Amino acid sequence: MTMLGDRQQLAYIASQAADARVNVELETEGMTLNIGPQHPATHGTLRIIARLDGEQVVWAEPSAGYMHRGYEKLTEVRTFPQVTALVNRIDWLGSFANEVPFILAAEKLMGVEAPSRAQHIRTILFELSRIANVSLFLGDLGVQLGAITPVFFAFRDREYVLNLIEGATGGRFHPNFDRIGGLKDDLPAGFIDETRIVMKKLRTFCDQIEDLLFGNEIFQSRTRGIGVIPKDVALSYGLSGANLRASGVDWDLRRDQDIPMAWNKTDFKVITHPDGDSFARCWVRLQEVRESTKIVDQLLDTIPAGPVMAKVPKIIKVPEGEAWVSTENPLGEMGYYVVSQGDQGPFRVKIRSASFNNISIVPWLLKGVYVPDIITILASLYFILGDIDR
């Protein structure tokens, strides 16, 4: 402003004054709406403070931390096996997937690699937890947008997947099945046949959801063009998973990363969508469930025989070093930066969870939308509170 010439400055002041007059005339008293911490749309305890003008959001800001459990601190007083039990509570809907990157990071530090049968079973369970997680998202999406039926379909069919996970690992939600060097146990008999049947059911479920929700004109009018995230913004916020791929970024860590898992032995499509809006994000997730069922089917055919556990000492001491491993989790890229100083437990674990980055775009995204669109956008970004707060 100091650099402006006199006439420019006068013109500037005049325009400011004119704006102010118009604003005073039109201005209505704003309202601050507190969405959450207890609100059905935040499925958990996220709080969104929104400044409204009528039903339009002027400014919004999520306030996380109502479920902060301090996992990064807790890992410092636990041994590696105990941390495994802890981390599968981060994203509680796809819990097996949380264990994998942590275990892989520890294995990397130890220089151990799980036997190929263990890698296969890990990948199967990983994809099953993705299906369990995302199918619930598809049902929940309906509830957020006012359709009450899809969520019951989702709970119905997710149950079959959870039964599989429970049958194999013993835990419905928190399997704690991964061990450094392999798996706790082999699959129980009958798992493969059962899984094939369930995968068929899940594909039917996807068709039902597609007919019930995605094909619905109301659903489309609610989600298309709402909350558009351009590619470069998505990258600079560190968005990941379906949120990133819905912005047209063809990047999937399952395909593009060389880690000791069995994805590279399967043939699957990475789903992308060019639009970057809420519909694209939901649609990408729906298609990913389909792809996951196909991945599981392929892996079931090719499970190699052999042990599920590499030779590791009974008391695990991880050599000094630092390692970063991230995988394509149901919610996006989940990574662990593990620092070990040669003890039984890690020295520091940085948990890079997908939802934390995914939700940090919310203040940018919510400007100027309507109150119902807040719900749509939050639902389509898909976060799990445990994954934000850790």
Next chain:
Amino acid sequence: MFPLSSTTDTPTEAPRDTVREAELARILEALGAGVVDSLLKPNDDMWIRVTAETWRATAEKLKALGYTYFGYVSAIDWLPSPFGKSEDDASGPSGERDSTIKQGYTGGDTRFQVIARLVQPFTTIGINIKVDVADDVMAVDSWSSVFAGANWHEREAHEMFGIGFNGHPDLRNMYLPTDFEGHPMRKDFPLLARIVKPWPGIVDVEPLPGDDEEEGEAS
């Protein structure tokens, strides 16, 4: 204590990783004197440590070099915990514990380090960037103007470690109450849950009456 399995203790010839070597050379050239130290583990990852003055410039240059995907920003407190580690008795005497600071990859001179990770989209080539945080300054430049996603990560690091980020738009607490005192992720911040309860590792077996032999800790 136990020998590791045979797959690990044979020191094989480290395989060459030409892609990452070229990348690291490119980065070192672009950053010039800002880099204090660098490390490359073939087929794994790259680490560099930069000076505090060039911290923000590093982000800009790396972004220009194609590292446009923001991973995270966080910090590490290298002080060994005075309350012991993993299964140790946190309420026990802390005098015997080793308190010498042992730094990680690419070294460091200070107790606190900020660590960040950037990735080249569509590949998995990422880079871990560390910077020392001097104890008397306790602040580095903010990345939030370069990577929008750094905003929240820096807020988290600020409240958890007490590290300031110069130029950050608002460093409010994310998780903790506004009037919370202390920085929970610092190693000298006690984890209360492990202190208020008696440590369960004490073998609580009464010896036989008249039994002189002291059992001590079983393990």
Next chain:
Amino acid sequence: MAKPKVPGMFKGLGVTFATLLATAKNGADTVQYPHEKETPPIRARGVIALHEDNCTSCMLCARSCPDWCIYIEGHKELAPPRRAGGAPRKVNKLDRFDIDYALCMYCGICVEVCPFDALFWSPEYEYSEPRIADLLHDKAKLGEWMQTVPEAPELEAGAEKKGKK
């Protein structure tokens, strides 16, 4: 031949109506819980059972518990010798073995680390209490659950046979 495009809304109506008919015909997918029960899988981690005779109160489980929810006390005792004429053995006798199920996070680490096969998983799940303090179960109660511990399941084809722990 392209099918005529049905508006999405009517497809959705079709889905719900088909489900209505299917439920009327085949019955619901839900279980009327107190009247009928689902059997949990063999491996289900329902509750931890204690085989008291095997326990030597070595405290391994209590130490490795991430939540510190196992409380053990014991004393030493003289037991009759194994062979006739031998010296009496010193054994650890359990006085107290409590698990606080309000704290337990069902990770199963204690069952795994137990070197003497004293802890087992049982799929039993009906032990909720109206008061949280009542979830602290003692060794008598944990011993009762020993009855419900199933045999380990058969393994899937291709699994390596190994000596069961």
Next chain:
Amino acid sequence: MNAVLFASDLPYWLQSIFRVLGGLVAVLLPAGTVVYLFLFKMLSFMQSRLGPMEAGPYGSMQLFAEVGKWLQKEDIVPANAQPEARIFKMAPLIVLASTFLLVVVVPFGPDALFTDFETGIFYALAVSSISVLGILIAGWASANKYSLLGGLRAAGQLVAYELPMVLAVIGVVIQAGTMNLQQIVVAQNTGSMFGWDGIGNPYVLTQFVAFIIFMISVQAELSQTPFDMPIAESELVSGYMTEYSGFRFLIFFIGEFATAGVFAMIASILFLGGWGVPFAWFGWTTIDSVDNWMNFAGPLILFAKMMALVFFIMWIRFSSPRLREDQLQRFAWKVLIPISLVNIMLTAVLKVAF
């Protein structure tokens, strides 16, 4: 009127009691049936579950259990609503009153009616708007931002949908030549299509466009999904009902489903021939020649038709997501109103032409 029925010859006070009881039955019975049959059972079956099963055989007593539960609950007035506590407490009653006023003009049989009102449909459309007042009051008096948003949405929505509804009804009124609901029923059942009087002339056939518009407006008027923005559990946490508890919530609840029932009755009177069967089946010609037993069969027939319509209302409710407020307004003003105006014009032209 050839039959002495119900209250005609009774003293006034007895008549009044009968009318009050009849009104209660006419409002609560459909509401209860709708809730049990559709909300509990149909919804559950559509979601592959069984719904309430414990109270009574197949959970048929569940509703009584729910009512008992609600009656036991504390009648809470939020602290910020205390200054206007009386208004806050009044709001649900206004909503329910609107429903009772609606049922007054509904004919259940040739003589089974509360009042034979010349401008019946006009009156019905007028009193149905009273519920908006109740909802606005509830939204404002709750002193809750969500409630306020819900109340404002409800007001905007009900105003927007009143108009297409009225315009849709005008088509029927033109065709029947009367605003008396009883005579609309008679006109349909004595009418003929191209000389064939086998099924009378239910206006759902000739006024199909008006029927669709009317049903859409009813859906919006009742704030059922896809038009349930005023309630919107997932965004406004039940909107204007957020702060209500106990029997006041119950009254809102009854109001919602009783109004659904009554509106379905009015729709079946306007478009499906109401309580009547085609008079030609039994050789009746005018309303005076209708047999007395129709006074008992009529309500059942009306009830059956109402149930069929409520089935569609609920079916759509259970299978669709919710629109946004601005989309709904756009739909009402840009689509429904022009179509209904064209419909009126066509009806008028055809009426004159034939």
